[in-house]
């Protein structure tokens with residue numbers, strides 16, 4: 212290993228001279244849109260978990276794609292890292308700056324550039340959050356369905372290829388991003404694709420960037436697929452005698468083609484935490500939280516079919532979800548088991564995973580698995596559903 216030890220580190224550790232030079236150039240160009248105060252720098256590193264906070268050297272607030280191109284070019288010249296920042300809701304220390312560098316905060320880039328209601332798509336800047344976008348779309352009867360619970364930015368959601376309980380029906384970010392504009396490491400602006408939903412031309416650069424966590428480029432514009440707001444939404448909670456029975460009910464629901472919109476599994480410990488946190492009185496047994504979208508008759512029929520499946524597996528009855536001012540599964544968000552897996556393996560994997568990972572209590576978020584990588588993804592997933 213002596214040879215490896217002699218190799219220079221390809222990523223320069225914090226180089227104070229380079230950082231100071233970059234900060235001076237950026238300050239001259241961007242004025243008070245560059246901030247170096249300790250408090251702001253710490254807000255732009257990991258704040259959501261126990262992972263240590265590793266602040267950047269400066270935070271900058273661009274207002275348009277050419278600003279981002281300038282920032283990236285200036286930093287690249289001196290090999291100072293850049294860390295794009297949406298709303299900082301990522302849970303694995305994504306926004307930390309272990310080698311220092313400049314955090315690019317998209318707070319001031321949140322315009323909706325176009326809504327093509329007939330084509331069911333829109334074009335937005337990366338800083339807009341999913342709630343802000345859905346507020347903008349509501350009057351047109353449209354919504355953007357990917358919902359990770361947190362009010363994350365669309366740029367951050369694309370960069371983390373995020374999902375959420377709605378993924379069962381509407382897919383994840385990989386299914387809902389049509390095209391991106393991305394500033395590459397040399398400052399060039401790349402367009403990955405056009406609005407067309409069907410194209411076989413060229414490499415699928417959109418999917419390469421979605422999930423790249425800012426390592427391949429900085430997203431400055433997104434073209435997104437939209438869905439119609441369903442006429443009726445009904446949510447329910449359903450108890451089961453065991454985790455296996457709950458998992459088997461989820462598998463059967465999907466196998467029977469019931470177009471469930473959301474489905475989330477809570478084990479008895481998580482139900483207990485939910486009761487304590489949301490002041491509910493749910494029975495403390497494994498539970499599925501479900502939501503059905505469609506016409507009033509369609510949603511009712513889906514709920515009935517799900518109730519039958521649950522009954523066959525010893526579960527039920529399916530009851531209307533406790534509202535608490537929010538809809539069904541959302542009431543228990545933050546407590547859900549963050550496991551994504553092929554549906555068919557759920558009955559084996561969910562109980563095994565509970566045995567293998569100790570649970571820990573966190574005052575702010577309830578119960579969490581004591582692992583930074585709580586989004587465990589099994590390889591070769593045919594279809595990943597959020598449980």
Ligand SMILES: Cc1cc2nc3c(=O)[nH]c(=O)nc-3n(C[C@H](O)[C@H](O)[C@H](O)COP(=O)(O)OP(=O)(O)OC[C@H]3O[C@@H](n4cnc5c(N)ncnc54)[C@H](O)[C@@H]3O)c2cc1C
Nearest residue numbers: 297298299300301360363364366367368370373374425430
């Ligand atoms: C209560 C709660 C529940 C959650 N539930 C889920 C869930 O069910 N499923 C799920 O997938 N996630 C979930 N998350 C995680 C989180 O919401 C996602 O990671 C979110 O997509 C991050 O978006 P953000 O705007 O906060 O990005 P940030 O946290 O700011 O950044 C995340 C990453 O994206 C990069 N990035 C940000 N903006 C850009 C850009 N413009 N260009 C390039 N890279 C960029 C950053 O550099 C970083 O690597 C949950 C989080 C919380 C707090």
